[in-house]
Amino acid sequence: MDDKLMLMIPGPTPVPERVLLAMAKHPMGHRSKDFEAIAGEITENLKWLHQTQGDVLMLTSSGTGAMEAGIINFLSAGDRVLVGCNGKFGERWVEVATAYNLNVEQVTAEWGKPLDPEEFRVKLEADKDKQIKAVIVTHSETSTGVINDLATINRHVKAHGQALIIVDAVTSLGAVHIPIDEWGLDVVASGSQKGFMVPPGMGFVAVSAKAWEAYKTATLPRYYLDLGKYRKAAAKNSSPFTPPVNLMYGLQASLGMMKAEGLENIFARHQRHKNATRAAVKALGMPLFAPDEAASPAITAVAPVSVEAEQVRSILKKRFDIILAGGQDHLKGKIFRMGHLGFVSDRDILTAIAALETALVELGVSNVTPGAGVAAASQVFAQ
Amino acid sequence: MDDKLMLMIPGPTPVPERVLLAMAKHPMGHRSKDFEAIAGEITENLKWLHQTQGDVLMLTSSGTGAMEAGIINFLSAGDRVLVGCNGKFGERWVEVATAYNLNVEQVTAEWGKPLDPEEFRVKLEADKDKQIKAVIVTHSETSTGVINDLATINRHVKAHGQALIIVDAVTSLGAVHIPIDEWGLDVVASGSQKGFMVPPGMGFVAVSAKAWEAYKTATLPRYYLDLGKYRKAAAKNSSPFTPPVNLMYGLQASLGMMKAEGLENIFARHQRHKNATRAAVKALGMPLFAPDEAASPAITAVAPVSVEAEQVRSILKKRFDIILAGGQDHLKGKIFRMGHLGFVSDRDILTAIAALETALVELGVSNVTPGAGVAAASQVFAQ
Numbered sequence: 051m052d053d054k055l056m057l058m059i060p061g062p063t064p065v066p067e068r069v070l071l072a073m074a075k076h077p078m079g080h081r082s083k084d085f086e087a088i089a090g091e092i093t094e095n096l097k098w099l100h101q102t103q104g105d106v107l108m109l110t111s112s113g114t115g116a117m118e119a120g121i122i123n124f125l126s127a128g129d130r131v132l133v134g135c136n137g138k139f140g141e142r143w144v145e146v147a148t149a150y151n152l153n154v155e156q157v158t159a160e161w162g163k164p165l166d167p168e169e170f171r172v173k174l175e176a177d178k179d180k181q182i183k184a185v186i187v188t189h190s191e192t193s194t195g196v197i198n199d200l201a202t203i204n205r206h207v208k209a210h211g212q213a214l215i216i217v218d219a220v221t222s223l224g225a226v227h228i229p230i231d232e233w234g235l236d237v238v239a240s241g242s243q244k245g246f247m248v249p250p251g252m253g254f255v256a257v258s259a260k261a262w263e264a265y266k267t268a269t270l271p272r273y274y275l276d277l278g279k280y281r282k283a284a285a286k287n288s289s290p291f292t293p294p295v296n297l298m299y300g301l302q303a304s305l306g307m308m309k310a311e312g313l314e315n316i317f318a319r320h321q322r323h324k325n326a327t328r329a330a331v332k333a334l335g336m337p338l339f340a341p342d343e344a345a346s347p348a349i350t351a352v353a354p355v356s357v358e359a360e361q362v363r364s365i366l367k368k369r370f371d372i373i374l375a376g377g378q379d380h381l382k383g384k385i386f387r388m389g390h391l392g393f394v395s396d397r398d399i400l401t402a403i404a405a406l407e408t409a410l411v412e413l414g415v416s417n418v419t420p421g422a423g424v425a426a427a428s429q430v431f432a433q
Numbered sequence: 434m435d436d437k438l439m440l441m442i443p444g445p446t447p448v449p450e451r452v453l454l455a456m457a458k459h460p461m462g463h464r465s466k467d468f469e470a471i472a473g474e475i476t477e478n479l480k481w482l483h484q485t486q487g488d489v490l491m492l493t494s495s496g497t498g499a500m501e502a503g504i505i506n507f508l509s510a511g512d513r514v515l516v517g518c519n520g521k522f523g524e525r526w527v528e529v530a531t532a533y534n535l536n537v538e539q540v541t542a543e544w545g546k547p548l549d550p551e552e553f554r555v556k557l558e559a560d561k562d563k564q565i566k567a568v569i570v571t572h573s574e575t576s577t578g579v580i581n582d583l584a585t586i587n588r589h590v591k592a593h594g595q596a597l598i599i600v601d602a603v604t605s606l607g608a609v610h611i612p613i614d615e616w617g618l619d620v621v622a623s624g625s626q627k628g629f630m631v632p633p634g635m636g637f638v639a640v641s642a643k644a645w646e647a648y649k650t651a652t653l654p655r656y657y658l659d660l661g662k663y664r665k666a667a668a669k670n671s672s673p674f675t676p677p678v679n680l681m682y683g684l685q686a687s688l689g690m691m692k693a694e695g696l697e698n699i700f701a702r703h704q705r706h707k708n709a710t711r712a713a714v715k716a717l718g719m720p721l722f723a724p725d726e727a728a729s730p731a732i733t734a735v736a737p738v739s740v741e742a743e744q745v746r747s748i749l750k751k752r753f754d755i756i757l758a759g760g761q762d763h764l765k766g767k768i769f770r771m772g773h774l775g776f777v778s779d780r781d782i783l784t785a786i787a788a789l790e791t792a793l794v795e796l797g798v799s800n801v802t803p804g805a806g807v808a809a810a811s812q813v814f815a816q
Contacts, residue, residue, distance in 0.1 A: 079442050297679075
């Protein structure tokens, strides 16, 4: 049905009407006092959302651009880095680090399983002469629905004392508690089309004082992604290059909504949606791809056995205009992924589960009890 | 007056209502067939606008990001490059080239004067062993309102035979005739918030077959700005990283408007606005900063003598909600700049000139004949 699309993918995520309408305003000059006031308000609210007093810089880029900036501003060619790799995005940061001639050592886990913090501990403790300059970790691995144990990995990095921790929080920022200052995270990158409830086009990078120290001696070449330029401009509520004015109108509106809801409520909502979705999928007899203890609050991956993942996606799209994500790379056709990130309500979860049940019935899956998925989700919501 | 803003700056430029409303639609998944159809249509229309059968790639970036991509994808550290430099943007490309350790040789002209093509000819002819790998030229120098003689400079580059020509067309693309294929331009970069009539957030890079040959051996590090990734994805109407979906809705709408108007009409309109604006400024007794023969069709810079440039800007803003740009760097306070780029009609020019006249009268400028500016503009329009 036209104009009835319901996005349940990990990004772009649904965008509130007031954000869409804010974006439809005429642009203003980005070098004006009026715009500086908007930029200043946004920066303050980004700091609140990032739980930091440090810098949170805005880039016109995708999340990958933000993450690349987070890597290349603080390192030099040949620097040894540990990169956690248990999915498509972990692999991407390996590719970025390799493209810039860093000395990359991977800490891997099977796709669908979390990284083992012990492997980081062992490597970091063995590094007596402090050659490891950074540890790069994907927090919520969007490709598999796994959330890595950032708190524990970070504790091992802190024990090392020298290495920076650089975090891809693209699908975790604004969905789960990431106390940047309390944990001492050095670089945290994210993107607008995720927990921020804004269309794609902006990347964000939080930077610690320790990372800025490393910036002083880092020699990888950069210009557009040079965060020092953004920091200098941000001090005057400005930007080094033309910022995406209309997306910022939208971001101003969405951050206002997030402040009104409150961090704890936002995190609890994502947790609830994860729990309800997983309970429903289990009740429908389908295997979850990520284990309970490492399940992302942003996205749930399902590996159906008695039905094709792509058939499920196809029916949900054709019959109900609900868009789920498929598997990526070798998981193509093996899993489907249901996003519950950003502007998603309990009603949306019930809707998607009800549609999923109906699709399974239509596909003639034998072990499905109609109503069981919604019943399981309801029970989570009733708690 | 609230919501009465009239932008006469070189970017962001005014955005048509249908573009704004297109952007206010809910995002769709960027990996869907529906979105691929939009991306494919946009790419076809971008090729039409760029007058090329070659690649025109879309980046989530400002114009600077697009231009940096245009430089770093085709060169290696130590490569000798000639960079034309007669304003803020020429200086920026010197900075980018320097940041990436290129061997930079500048061809300079005073700010407000065009580059002399002869200087390029002499250097290129002297380069017998073909060490010059690229010539980097800013076509319309936004900071001064000067348009450089790209056609002649390009002829000298073609005579050299080896060097690539890399063009910053940020404020000329969509305003003036740039026949990329006919002239054999190798790399042409631009940004959405200019002639494209879309808010800021997207950069564009046209790439020739010769440039792709250079790409194969170019070794500067890059990932997010790696145009090879964009080319590969574009072949499937896709993008390597999440594209700015809502800005692309807007771009789809604006390119439709541009096709309806037609390239010749668009170029004639910009030419007419340049002529009308310059005739009016002359009639008001104010010196133009760029000479007639090198005046940009996108922006007119004025260097008032009997009144402060910032006073003029201030009155136009306060009394009429018309925003002009000021001078940059050492030209701050010395000039004001009136943009007539993109979605600007004859009516807008008359409006701005009428307001400018009124401001000069209010400021007590003695040699102003009230009505003379509008009369001069009218005469151009009547031709």
